[in-house]
Amino acid sequence: MLTSSQIALLENRDFVKVFIGMLVSSIGDWFRIITASYIIYETTKPGILIGTLWITITIPLIIFGPFGVVVDRLNKKKLMIFSDVICAFLVMSIALLSSEVWLKGGVKNANRVNHCTSYRM
DSSP: OOOHHHHHHHHOHHHHHHHHHHHHHHHHHHHHHHHHHHHHHHHHOOTHHHHHHHHHHHHHHHHHGGGHHHHHTSOHHHHHHHHHHHHHHHHHHHHHHOOHHHHHHHHHHTOOOOOOOTTOO
16 A cells, blocks of 8 residues: 555656666666676586676675765766766677677686676665
């Protein structure tokens, strides 16, 4: 059952637009993470590298998490647009640079398949 404040939020068109946009973005992020895990597993086979992927996802959250106070003082709309553009650029760069040789070398040497989770706070 929805409370009156929840109903009021759902009636706010701007909130609904932001909510749907973040939902779509979140679903895309999870598809990217699952795909990266699958690519790592198929190209290298050891499961330890999948754990390394999850570590690379978590480390930026730990490092940049305390800066939430600074982020609260910035223009949130511009910050969201900027971080989504950077994330899209990084994901497209993986797609543009991907070849089996690059993936194997990148996964084995740098373990850096996922670069853009630090903007989620």
